Amino acid sequence: MKRIVRDHKVRNFHQAKWDEPIIFELHKPGERGVEVPQAEAAIESTVGDGISRIPDGMKRTTPPALPEIGQAKVLRHYLRLSQETMGSDFNVEIGQGTCTMKYIPRVNEMMIRTPKIMDLHPLQDVSNSQGILEVFYKLDLAMREISGLDKFTFQPSSGTQALLAMASIVRAFHDSRGEGEQRNEIITTIFSHPSQAATAVVKGYKIITLYPDADGFPNIEELKKVISSRTAGFVVANPEDTGIYNPRIKEFTDLVHEAGGICYYDQANANGLLGVTRAKEAGFDMCFFNLHKTFAAPHMCGGPATGALGVVDTLIPFLPGPIVEYDGTSYDLKEVGDLSIGKVRSFHGVAQTVLRSYAWVRSLGAEGLRQVAHTAVLNNNYLYHKILKIRGASAPYVKGNRLEQVRYSWEQMTQETGVTTEDVTRRMCDFGLHYWTSHHPYVVPQPFTLEPTESYSKEDLDEYINALQQISDEAYSNPEIVKNAPTRSTVHRIEDSSFDDPEKWCITWRAYLKKTTPGE
Template sequence: MQRIQRKSKTRDFHQAKWNEPIIFELHQPGETGVELPPVHEQIALTVGDGKSKIPHTMQRKNKPELPEIGQARVLRHYLRLSQETLGSDFNVEIGQGTCTMKYIPKINEMLIRDPKIMELHPLQNEDTVQGMLEIFYKLDLCMREISGMDYFSFQPSSGTQALFTMASIVQKYHEQRGEGDHRDEIITTIFSHPSQAATAAVKGYKIITLHPDENGFPDIEKLKAAVSERTAGFVVANPEDTGIFNPKIKEFTDIVHQAGGICFYDQANANGLLGITRAKEAGFDMCFFNLHKTFAAPHMCGGPATGALGVTAELKEFLPVPIVQFRDENYSLEYDLKHSIGKVRAFHGVAQTVVRAYAWIRALGAEGLKEVAKIAVLNNNYLYHKMLKIRGADAPYVKGHRLEQVRYSWEQLTKETGVTTEDVQLRMTDFGLHYWTSHHPYIVKQPFTLEPTESYSKQDLDEYIHALEQISNEAYENPATVKNAPNNSTIHKIDEQDYLENPEKWCITWRTYLKKTKACDLVK
């Protein structure tokens, strides 16, 4: 059989399209997917009808208006929707910069689907969940070794919530010392994740933002000018979202400590640091890792995720409760922390995400984790070297000094062709590839941020590079091809752009949609 010769190094891609209704629109009264068996007589005698013991005020007056659909139609519905998405199992997902999209071992997915894990309930007696508590505890020990911190909590459900938790600990710490009223400033940097400033602001802090020096490093002289008796803390990512690692970070934490502040570290993306640097030696009092990034658990469209939060021994008493302890050959949940900030979510953490991360760490071991970091940095610098050869592309600030990702710029391309980074983003979908621009504000002009983790081969990286090379050539030779993209998609550019900005057009629930469409009908 003759081998197929591919003329292009990129893949032709056409997004699937199903004129698929929302699931509520598929509702057919009386249709069902599961026929529940009748309750056994002995069970009914023991527990009653399951309703009488519920307080009257908590009982619904009407049944919930859930869609009634048969199994086959439910299956078709969700499979069709799955064909209209991209993801790390479907394409080379290095364009989700700062989010560490890596391959997730499928054996770990099999582990968490064991009924003993999937059917855990957070209100079970501790005696019945010793195995799960052991995994929580041992993952805590692993995280201590990786970071240098002394205790971990897995209660925060995201990186942003972990940042909020750290800001809460900072606030409670200074209150306990009698300095809460005047320590009202948090210092961060412009290239750190926006959630750092946002979560501190939610706690009532005034935010002081450091901008970079001419090489892209946080300006240490500006830090010296910013610290004062009002400094509550300093929060930073290192490397920042440019991919530039600050080798003088210990000088920064020393300056803040001298002013009486707490230093907390955003390590949501620690892919290039495992086994190489630790938060403790950099002088941090707290740090967090996103298990759904660095430690190979899925993002799951925003959840369920886990922001693993570590603190030094001095701050243990401020952690959210409970934490897992091991005493007298038993694992237990400890609630008795003297200055605890309380809870940041209802229960302890996402058990399935914790299992995935623990399995990943145990499979790799210490040397394996270090190898992850080495390959991630190697992949990134290979991509960086190739990207700088593409016409119109650049990476601002210091050259040849990047870690696990890079924030690039198409500023030259835009000036010379009129093609913007958003145009390139849409054109990439024609090749079945994802591409992310940047957090706002766009300090780097016409930005795009790429992060190849250790999961991707040289062939994967080359495919991505070839797509960007082709788009660059098109921008200079036939810019309409890029400006009109996506060309192969079933969905093209939206004429009206204010759907995300105009709350009047938001319909986050089916009930809201019905109310708003009914209101529109009345107006008509």
């Protein structure tokens, strides 16, 4: 059989379109998927009907407003939605920059679906939870080696929640020393994730923001000017969201420590650093890793995620509890003590996510983790040098190698053609590819942020590069093609004015009905 060779450089893609209603609109009163059987007489005579013993105050006065729908319709509904969705299992997902979208080993997914994991409950007695507690403890040990820090908790359910926990620890630490009122400032950088400033504000801190020097590095001279006896802490990502790594970071943390502040490290994306640099040697007192990024657990549409939070010895008493300890014979859940910031969420972490990451770390070992970093950096720099050859694209600030990602700019192309980065976002959908711009506000003009990780081949990267090249060619030859995109996607354009109008927000079906049904 003659092999067919594809001669075009971009994928001939067309998104499935079903005009699928939301599941509440498929509701048909009286329709059922499963009839729940009534309790048999022998069972009811022994334990009751299962309802009458429930206190009246815990019973609903009206049934829940759930959609009534048959099994076949439910199956079709969700399969159709899945065909209208792009994700890391469907396309070259290097465009979700800063989120470290990598391949999730399917053997790990099979493992977390065994009854031994699926039937676990966090309220089980520790005597019959030894296996999963051992996994928690041993992943803690691995994280200590990777970071150089002394103890980890897996309680935070996200990177932002880990940042909130770290800001809480900063507050509790200074309060314990009688300096809580005096030390009311947190220093961060403009290219770090917005959650760093936001979580510190939640804890009542004033934010001091460092802007970059001409090469894009945080300005150390500006840091020297703002450090004072009011400094509570310094929080930074390194590399920042531009992909620029600050090689002088130890000078920054030393200056903050001299002033009595605590340094904490956003390592949500540590994919380019594994086995190469550690938080300890950079002078940080705390750091967190997103297991759902660097450590090959899925994002799961925002959950269940885990922001693994590590601290140095002096801050262990402030950790949220409980944490897993081992006495040489058995594993146990221990509360930290009176200085603890308290829980930042229920229980002590998502067991399935922790198990996935533990399996990934054990399968790779120390050398494998280091190879992840080397490959991710290699892939990123290949992409970097190719994209800089595309007309209208640039990468502001320091020239040369970047780490695991880059925040690029279409500023030149926008000035010359009128095509914006949002236009490119929609046009990429026509090639079955995802593309992310940046956090708001846009500090880099007309941004787009790419992170290829270690999972993608040269062929994958070339497909993505070819799509960007074609869009650039279209922008300069016939810009209306790009401006009117997408033409082969599920939704042509999104009317997004409601995003900034709370009166139009409808987070739930009930909220939607209240805002759209007259008289409600």
